[in-house]
Amino acid sequence: MKRTFILFLIIFILPFICLGINPDREYILKPDAIGLDYKEMIINAGNATLKAWIIDPKTDTQKNTTIILAYPDAGNMSYFTYHASIFASHGYRVVTFDYRGFGESSDFEVERMNLYHDEFIEDLTSVVDKVSQTYKTDRIGIWGLSMGAVVAVQAYEQTKDHVDFMILEGLVTDIKVHASRLKQAKDVEINLPTDFQSYPQRLRTIDIPVIVFAGTEDTLTTTQDAIALSEEMKNMEVITYEGGHLRGFQAWEPQDFGQGYLARVTEFTQSF
Template structure:
């Protein structure tokens, strides 16, 4: 489909138990009545770093595509919460407009998961691990007053939704549209004051390294960019040293230690 931006999958390619990971499956309800299928990965008690990460993934697939990524964080002591947006994976069905850059309802989904996990999982630090479209949702969530979010880890960060649509349509020959004015997102980006770590690909033409560097330039809030050689959302592959994504996770740990309150 030429216009297709959002491309969900209902089938799971793998599950956490296939890697021998300890996890819990549950359904988190949204205020408007959708059930979001959720996996909570628990670290080894001796390694538990009391930090919770909620994954807000991009516009395609489902959470099963990130089991190996989640495992890399769990092995270093993180509690990882992954969920499927409405219309994705085994969450409630939803009439998705595939030509939208994102659905505003996905923000409701992320907010519901953040609220549930913040209330029910003991932690000292709480962050969103956001990828591509998920960075839009994480930014909108973190820009809200009293949002219980301590930091954002981002890859493929969308710095301007209007610019994003223009690039996608020009470079990929699509006809993607915005679900709401780009001005709302621009305001949200300015309002985010929490620590932000951005992984940026040298070969990404849509969410560029230059965009990421612009987010950091002249900002007083703690923001850092980690460039890597490769394409869009290939940071785990590019930053693997001895095991999948170990260099990526090491950069995250370093950033959190440097910005420990």
């Protein structure tokens, strides 16, 4: 019953609370609760320490590929344990971590109405550095969701020597436009980062393979945005699905949570 409730929470509620930074300090599901082998790691990020979980591939068909999850602006990494299990069960190593102020990472005073904090960029950069040192023969990808996708873009300059590809969903292509949409649709005003005007150009400097998942019913990060960007960036592939913001994992076959998503990621990672 508890697992059913947690899966319900993850699938149906999480996409709708990502309208302001909303950390959760309590873990709702650790990997070993669903039979995953994992290790805990503490990663230094400037003056902060981050809690991370390393979830090793569950099958013998290891892909020598590590995926680092940069999740959205609510919850903590435990909200994505089921998501991680899908990849781990098909040969991927998955690294999840908590930004400072989330889960069991260092205390941090979060400004709820920020789009993100610059410190989250430092957090992701530090995780990439540690993972690249630990798994030197693996290809490394960042899986960025909504706020996590923005953070991944902003961190690219610092991580590009170690990151081989990106998987992005709920991708903001223009921060000012995104803020306007939030105001109009949800009556939410976010604090714009100081460098928001440079973000579109930073996005276009990414020169590694990128796959973007975009929902046809997502009015905040639209399929039109993603497709228009992909016409400029030939290294970008767009996968559209029927559904709203961050609903990609349940978009194809609801009874097979994440399998359609996994299949498209695997096709993508095998293409380069």
